Every structure is written in C-alpha cells, then in structure tokens.
Amino acid sequence: MVTQLDEPDQTSTAANSLVARLPRLSVITGLFALTWLIVVVLMIVRPGSTTDA
Numbered sequence: 001m002v003t004q005l006d007e008p009d010q011t012s013t014a015a016n017s018l019v020a021r022l023p024r025l026s027v028i029t030g031l032f033a034l035t036w037l038i039v040v041v042l043m044i045v046r047p048g049s050t051t052d053a
Helices: 013-045
Strands: none
Touching: none
C-alpha cells in the first residue's frame, strides 16, 4: 500500500535530517573518489621508478 503525504509539513524529522546531510555526504564521496583516482594513477605511473617500464 502506498501512502502519499498531502502536505509537506508531514515529512518526518529523520527525512529532514537526511536531506540536510546529503550535500556534505556528496562532498566526502567526491573527495574519496578523487583520492582513489590519484592513487590509481600513481600506481600506474610509478614516479621515481628505475625500471623504465
């Protein structure tokens, strides 16, 4: 059974809390992905390697 909210005031405080945290979570997720991208590139390039590979 699907229930619909008639008024926006009926949203729960937990939902409001989650919505308030989403921008911060997306920033943290983006920084984590960027960090892993840098790690992968450094693993492929291997700066300072003496094997000329």
